Amino acid sequence: MSLRYLTAGETHGPQLTAIIEGLPSNLQLDFEELNFQLHRRQKGHGRGRRMQIEKDTANIVGGVRHGRTTGAPVALVVANNDWKHWTSVMNIEPIEGGDEEKRRVHRPRPGHADLNGGLKYNLKDLRNVLERSSARETAARVAVGAVARQLLAEFGIKVGGQVIRIGEIEAPPNNLPLDELIERTEASSVRVVDKETEDKMTAYIDQMKADGDSIGGVVECIVEGVPVGLGSHVQWDRKLDARIAGAVVSINAFKGCEIGIGFEAGQLRGSQVHDEIKYSEEKGFHRASNRAGGFEGGMTTGEPIVVRGVMKPIPTLYKPLASVDIDTKEPFTAQVERSDSCAVPAASVVMEHVVAWEVARAFLEKFGGDSIEEIRANLNSYLEQVGRY
Ligand SMILES: Cc1cc2nc3c(=O)[nH]c(=O)nc-3n(C[C@H](O)[C@H](O)[C@H](O)COP(=O)(O)O)c2cc1C
Numbered sequence: 001m002s003l004r005y006l007t008a009g010e011t012h013g014p015q016l017t018a019i020i021e022g023l024p025s026n027l028q029l030d031f032e033e034l035n036f037q038l039h040r041r042q043k044g045h046g047r048g049r050r051m052q053i054e055k056d057t058a059n060i061v062g063g064v065r066h067g068r069t070t071g072a073p074v075a076l077v078v079a080n081n082d083w084k085h086w087t088s089v090m091n092i093e094p095i096e097g098g099d100e101e102k103r104r105v106h107r108p109r110p111g112h113a114d115l116n117g118g119l120k121y122n123l124k125d126l127r128n129v130l131e132r133s134s135a136r137e138t139a140a141r142v143a144v145g146a147v148a149r150q151l152l153a154e155f156g157i158k159v160g161g162q163v164i165r166i167g168e169i170e171a172p173p174n175n176l177p178l179d180e181l182i183e184r185t186e187a188s189s190v191r192v193v194d195k196e197t198e199d200k201m202t203a204y205i206d207q208m209k210a211d212g213d214s215i216g217g218v219v220e221c222i223v224e225g226v227p228v229g230l231g232s233h234v235q236w237d238r239k240l241d242a243r244i245a246g247a248v249v250s251i252n253a254f255k256g257c258e259i260g261i262g263f264e265a266g267q268l269r270g271s272q273v274h275d276e277i278k279y280s281e282e283k284g285f286h287r288a289s290n291r292a293g294g295f296e297g298g299m300t301t302g303e304p305i306v307v308r309g310v311m312k313p314i315p316t317l318y319k320p321l322a323s324v325d326i327d328t329k330e331p332f333t334a335q336v337e338r339s340d341s342c343a344v345p346a347a348s349v350v351m352e353h354v355v356a357w358e359v360a361r362a363f364l365e366k367f368g369g370d371s372i373e374e375i376r377a378n379l380n381s382y383l384e385q386v387g388r389y
């Protein structure tokens, strides 16, 4: 059985819930580290007031005893502190004189799921769409990805990331070792390496906010320590680069994904793109460069995975765009809900976790066993085979 998960829950409901199926037994979980990842997702310049209300922590309610997985499905919940302000609007059973009409959404926001969801599900209160399409759900995905990340760490695989662009401001390229990159971006309010770029980006985000506008950007995720041969060329849905791209574009507001040099490959010659193959006793087969971003033929090359994702600007604008009232069919400006003006730094944390999840899934498909010990034996035997090749 391959690793899988589902999430449930609304942004202003009582909690988010996730169930992970297919984890091996005997994975020692570090709860502090799990909550640290949730905390990272809440940070970043440009977030709205909601992030001051929430203090995200994951509560594990199944599949773990005395800190270790048992092989049973792992169930996680992340409570919504804001729920206490929404109990009557979000009440699950019908209540007399509830507030749902007061908070009814009937002026769909361009760029959000409101109108499509209302038409598709035949819902006249677009709150029923908004509540689930909200990126609040990414808190559950980070909790799930944080477990995957711990599984990967058990086998020496490390995940990091950085913000590459916010609107017109681009971070200068860097070639830092992953540990240093993680340390430097962690200290930055926009998850970049250098202070000058941070200052420019924060001022730019403030300007967007002052204009009643929003802004998107580009983020990068790097995975190091991945063995050669995760994923497969033999079937379309086993290509790991494709699965990662799907996972990245599934993040709210993400509109594209690049692997390695990505779209730049369309304007360069083959001799400028492909990574030459080398061999040494010490390193075995390896590459002179990593423009492929760690993938050839849907399989990992053993070089670091380098993935970028582009996030569009936040749809909710304090100076709203034109829309149409679904009741009257009259033109109106879109409804203004409390909102972030830029969530690119937070989204870079989400991206790390959806990528970690896909790598962990492919890792278990290749080395799958029911316990950590069985997986380790499978991995070691494969690495010996690769070494002898
Ligand atoms: C971390 C994060 C925070 C977000 N915050 C907001 C927000 O405050 N307001 C908003 O309108 N959209 C926000 N979005 C984007 C919407 O969730 C997203 O645009 C919406 O679900 C529609 O989906 P689509 O953009 O993928 O088509 C956020 C996205 C992410 C990843």
Ligand SMILES: C=C(O[C@@H]1CC(C(=O)O)=C[C@@H](OP(=O)(O)O)[C@H]1O)C(=O)O
Pocket (backbone or CB within 6 Å): 011, 048, 049, 050, 051, 054, 133, 134, 135, 136, 137, 139, 252, 337, 338, 339, 340
């Ligand atoms: C709650 C989160 O992000 C939310 C994502 C979001 C959206 O429309 O996607 C809209 C806002 O919701 P609210 O109106 O409740 O403030 C964000 O705060 C979160 O990231 O945890």
